[in-house]
Amino acid sequence: MCQLLAMNCNVPTDIVFSFTGFAMRGGHTDTHHDGWGIAFFEGAGVRHFVDHQAAIASPIAELIKRYPIKSTNVIAHIRKATQGQVALENCHPFVRELWGQYWVFAHNGDLKEFHPLLNGAFRPVGTTDSERAFCYILQQLRARFGEQRPPLAELRSVLSGLAHEIATHGTFNMLLSSGGELFAHCSTHLFYLVRQHPFDTAKLSDEDVSVDFSQVTTPDDRVAIIVTQPLTTNERWTAFQPGELKLFIDGCLR
Template sequence: MCQLLAMNCNVPTDIVFSFTGFAMRGGRTDTHHDGWGIAFFEGAGVRHFVDHQAAIASPIAELIKNYPIKSRNVIAHIRKATQGLVALENCHPFVRELWGSYWVFAHNGDLKEFHPVLDGAFRPVGNTDSERAFCYILQTLRARFGDQRPERAALRGVLEELVAGIAAHGTFNMLLASGNELYAHCSTNLYYLVRQYPFLTAELSDEDVTVDFSEVTTPDDRVAIIVTQPLTTNEQWTAFVPGELKVFLDGIPDAPGNAKIV
């Protein structure tokens, strides 16, 4: 199956260190070689890069590893195809507009007999179960809440219902983000950690790279990393409980639910 990576922060931060290790799993230290992608939120916009080539062979992946794009919310994906051709239109993450904002989605898993009726503005371009699920989620949110973006608690409640129903069709580990807010659902495997003061040195497990975060951060910085399998060998990663949906805001897992998305 595929693998997921996300970063959610309280200040704009680059993902170069984590992506360097993650990209190695796209054909070198693992077999996820059927394409990759990454999306960075910046203000109201999204920088979106996808490639049907393996991450270890992609010049675009080299750009991401060497160009420190800073963002408070990032989703990345490396693909091992289970449904859909190895083609650009099937590379995650997928991007759509809802309530005047971009939404970004990536999925790890395999959904069987999942063919929801899509009768609105959200339709797949490719032929993956993942993009189908994304369109179904946005269509349902639009139908439930209309033209007004809901508060986080209401949105989370509906998402919990939706992802449970989708996960009944198979494995549904997913990342969904808009603005500075990130939702992560675990069906089988998902881990997270929060880096904050006092910052320590981290060592990648897939590449011989070490970073002393105390040298590149301030005491006020906070960064949450969410990934399918832990990226470092010397940090304490927390496993999601299967069936759990967490919301991250400003690098905080399970952020309070009384504020609107920004």
């Protein structure tokens, strides 16, 4: 199993605080040491960092913790290999282009006997069940909607059906974004919280670090954090229901 982290906000925000606690799980407070990755949307572009080293030993993870890259949509992943060897091409998140937009995907879980028919439009480069699922989702979206991105409600409905179908093969907690929105599907465990005015101090559970968000925000800021296990000890995290696909836009649950 792996760990997932996502952030969706209404103004570009850095993820330094949350990533600092999350990265500790990559070989320190937890055993997820088979690589890690993070993708930040910035306009239509994506900054994509992957490393097959443990997050606690990675110079690139160190950079992310120090360099406050601001984004409204971030997806991060720490890997504990279940399928596919430890290699760069098997590190999440994965990135592909569909409808002239980059799509970013990360998965927690293990899919058994999941070998969908892939027509070649999107093919896995690595050997994980996760990348197979991502390619299958994009292929089905293009097959269903052609070359035109559909309205969000239709997209959500089709994605929900696809997630449900894939989850019949095993655990399918996943995060998916094309930059303007964040989809999160829970099959076993996923939690979220929305930080907004009045902001308070949050304390990481994985490291002795606190941040008083009232000092680094404006009253209009809104930040949703989605994660496989709560990151802080003094905030109220809401558990997803198994089978739920939630949609976040501008830091709001829709």
